[in-house]
């Protein structure tokens with residue numbers, strides 16, 4: 001499959017189904033051919049959000065269990081030139097040119113080694129890669145190693161975006177440690193000027209390259225020669241990114257009758273205290289939002305989340321994909337009953353909770369797959385409040401906070417607590433607001449016997 005096309009801001013809603021072409025072999029995530037190796041080559045002037053995009057792509061791929069790694073040429077360059085002045089980036093400075101080229105070669109060599117050792121499927125080569133000559137060299141080198149290339153150019157002329165990038169990111173860069181932020185920003189602007197002199201945007205001359213051009217972070221997208229499913233998956237993700245400031249709020253439903261009785265799954269009503277939480281939620285949200293922003297509320301299709309959200313005066317959307325992890329034959333049982341009736345399963349789930357699939361039900365890994373469209377939609381959207389379930393919230397939280405799979409199913413997510421996540425350039429900020437309404441704990445620690453827990 002080859003895809004070419006041009007999208008503007010309003011045309012970005014591409015149906016997910018279009019990208020569901022079956023791959024040759026899948027790893028259980030239903031995503032990729034095992035022999036595919038892709039080098040995502042970032043292209044763009046400094047302060048165009050390349051590192052931010054690279055870091056988001058890697059986080060998304062890890063969440064989907066696709067092994068990926070960023071090779072940042074700047075880090076290699078810092079081993080030979082830790083604190084360069086802007087002149088170092090002047091192309092008439094031959095020593096600077098030589099050292100920069102050496103850093104790029106070292107990064108590409110390490111990347112090829114990483115692929116050859118079978119350590120991953122997608123590498124991100126994070127550098128400016130700002131000339132046609134440099135890009136051709138990378139493509140030829142990758143071709144020779146059987147690695148596909150996907151060039152991702154971030155082109156941005158919006159002064160506000162560039163300035164905030166310069167200030168927020170670059171003044172905290174290791175190149176400027178201990179320097180006065182003002183002179184660091186000035187030096188960085190000079191460095192950009194040196195790059196601008198030689199910068200060549202990807203154009204028709206490079207028609208044979210596989211590329212995506214992101215103009216003003218998602219306002220306009222041009223794609224060329226997309227070759228296969230995994231590439232199109234990355235491109236689709238990139239098409240959905242935006243950097244407008246926003247927050248995402250997460251809450252579990254109020255305490256349910258099942259929670260009170262220690263039963264899992266089901267479609268129970270709220271308990272009395274759960275009902276109190278539903279009534280308190282609009283105030284809690286107001287306090288956390290702090291201004292008159294309009295949110296959109298997403299719930300699952302189960303009664304306990306819909307009831308919890310019903311007093312919120314915002315537009316609401318119910319998603320089947322947000323329903324709780326399906327516990328199959330264990331639905332409606334307590335953990336103690338599961339341990340009694342299915343002791344082997346109980347043990348297996350403890351040993352590998354992420355991959356354990358309930359008989360006739362789901363695993364956390366399955367949940368992540370069905371949540372992928374939710375993540376895409378979240379990336380596209382602005383201020384969203386999600387009222388959902390313990391397992392679902394863990395998976396969404398893991399995506400934003402980069403929590404590894406061994407840990408995410410064991411995270412404690414208390415009832416009657418509102419979590420606010422605010423994506424920033426290099427991390428996600430978190431705030432928690434607890435309602436003063438008691439609730440049972442539905443958390444069971446790894447390795448603890450449920451029978452014992454209940455007896456206690």
Ligand SMILES: O=P(O)(O)OC[C@H]1O[C@@](CO)(OP(=O)(O)O)[C@@H](O)[C@@H]1O
Pocket residue numbers: 252256259263264265266324325327388389390391409442444
């Ligand atoms: O994966 P574990 O830790 O069992 O948690 C998921 C469980 O959380 C529960 C509560 O114990 O979800 P919910 O928030 O919908 O009430 C169960 O229904 C569900 O099976």
